[in-house]
Amino acid sequence: MSIERAEVIVTSPDRNFVTLRLETDDGYVGLGDGTLNGRELAVVAYLRDHIVPLLLGKDAHRIEDTWQFLYRGAYWRRGPVTMAAIAAVDVALWDIKARRAGMPLYQLLGGASRHGLLAYGHASGQSTQELFESVTAHLEQGYRAIRIQSGIPGLTSLYGIASSKGLEGNEGVRYDHEPAQRGKHPVEESWDTDAYLRHLPGVFEAVRNQFGEDLPLLHDCHHRLTPIQAASLGKSLEPYRLFWLEDCTPAENQEAFRLIRRHTTTPLAVGEVMNSVWDYQTLIREQLIDYVRSSVTHAGGITHLKRILEHAAQYQIKSGMHGPTDVSPVGMAAALHLGLSLHNFGIQEYMQYGPRTNAVFTQSFTWSEGFLHPGSQPGLGVTLNLDEARKYPYVRAYLPFTRLKDGTIHDW
Numbered sequence: 311m312s313i314e315r316a317e318v319i320v321t322s323p324d325r326n327f328v329t330l331r332l333e334t335d336d337g338y339v340g341l342g343d344g345t346l347n348g349r350e351l352a353v354v355a356y357l358r359d360h361i362v363p364l365l366l367g368k369d370a371h372r373i374e375d376t377w378q379f380l381y382r383g384a385y386w387r388r389g390p391v392t393m394a395a396i397a398a399v400d401v402a403l404w405d406i407k408a409r410r411a412g413m414p415l416y417q418l419l420g421g422a423s424r425h426g427l428l429a430y431g432h433a434s435g436q437s438t439q440e441l442f443e444s445v446t447a448h449l450e451q452g453y454r455a456i457r458i459q460s461g462i463p464g465l466t467s468l469y470g471i472a473s474s475k476g477l478e479g480n481e482g483v484r485y486d487h488e489p490a491q492r493g494k495h496p497v498e499e500s501w502d503t504d505a506y507l508r509h510l511p512g513v514f515e516a517v518r519n520q521f522g523e524d525l526p527l528l529h530d531c532h533h534r535l536t537p538i539q540a541a542s543l544g545k546s547l548e549p550y551r552l553f554w555l556e557d558c559t560p561a562e563n564q565e566a567f568r569l570i571r572r573h574t575t576t577p578l579a580v581g582e583v584m585n586s587v588w589d590y591q592t593l594i595r596e597q598l599i600d601y602v603r604s605s606v607t608h609a610g611g612i613t614h615l616k617r618i619l620e621h622a623a624q625y626q627i628k629s630g631m632h633g634p635t636d637v638s639p640v641g642m643a644a645a646l647h648l649g650l651s652l653h654n655f656g657i658q659e660y661m662q663y664g665p666r667t668n669a670v671f672t673q674s675f676t677w678s679e680g681f682l683h684p685g686s687q688p689g690l691g692v693t694l695n696l697d698e699a700r701k702y703p704y705v706r707a708y709l710p711f712t713r714l715k716d717g718t719i720h721d722w
């Protein structure tokens with residue numbers, strides 16, 4: 311079963327997506343997501359100019375060998391672009407193998423370890439009232455775990471606060487937070503850590519008082535604190551028993567989490583910007599985190615993320631796969647198949663896609679009463695409608711950047 315066709319498809323229904331479409335000589339099609347928010351075209355070039363010529367004629371069955379060929383054979387290892395490109399190939403090959411076997415992919419990965427995947431959604435609000443309305447709306451959509459992002463007095467535009475502007479073609483319909491903004495230049499946002507540290511505990515107190523003690527609550531610091539600030543925030547949030555505190559400090563320096571761990575028992579989730587097991591060595595070995603946040607799309611595909619999570623399982627660290635709108639329905643489906651088969655599954659992030667995206671990607675995964683399931687179709691269970699995709703060519707878009715009050719660039 312050799313690879314006969316390999317196409318890199320870029321489409322921008324509600325946002326830019328990069329999909330690798332492989333086709334074998336006996337007609338099996340496989341899809342892989344290679345979307346890297348704000349740097350999409352870098353992965354497109356890596357795939358089109360360097361990898362696609364190497365795939366044609368290759369035996370589509372040999373997934374591990376192809377993974378090693380693309381990782382070691384590149385000489386230049388790791389990094390977000392390389393690992394997203396390798397992920398696209400890896401997932402497309404797993405899709406083909408499962409379609410050919412006539413079974414949903416999770417069956418090839420060891421079968422189901424649970425009946426469904428607990429998912430969390432993004433509630434947010436500039437004011438506490440708006441936040442309460444967003445939490446209520448997500449509970450009505452069936453979510454049983456909720457991420458809480460709140461406005462901060464004195465800060466106008468802020469990470470994680472949904473815009474009521476809505477998506478193009480769906481104006482006025484509140485849409486969860488899509489950080490990448492179409493335009494020639496990234497938007498500048500301001501940040502004030504002290505205002506944030508003062509305000510956030512009160513937000514969680516209000517949410518707990520309003521929605522009770524049982525609802526699992528999550529929060530994303532989005533890499534903005536120093537280790538000691540993260541330690542103090544973790545401590546001040548302990549009374550509200552968070553499910554997790556995410557990306558509380560940039561994790562390039564993994565040892566920084568030793569300081570945080572020394573001061574707080576609030577569970578820690580890290581890793582959406584990490585793309586290889588090497589990025590987690592100290593964090594996992596020293597039990598410094600509780601959830602691995604890497605996504606299939608950004609961590610070298612199912613083959614490599616499975617490796618990271620099996621390593622984490624030895625330390626009772628669970629998965630918390632990244633699932634924002636910039637992980638395409640193909641990447642989301644791959645996460646669900648892996649998540650259903652894993653033992654150490656923790657929770658899955660799930661932001662709902664826009665109507666145009668749902669027209670481009672037909673998905674067979676299901677969402678019911680707070681749980682996702684990859685479905686029972688052979689393969690990933692996602693179809694890419696090429697005619698629909700062609701309606702929406704790439705549109706330049708960037709993630710925002712952040713400056714402190716004194717003008718210093720800060721982590722967005």
Ligand code: CS2
Nearest residue numbers: 347489530532582633634636
């Ligand atoms: C975020 C993302 O979902 C999350 O946890 O951190 O929204 C992130 O900002 C985007 O995926 C960046 O592309």
Ligand code: MG
Nearest residue numbers: 530556557582
């Ligand atoms: Mg995050």
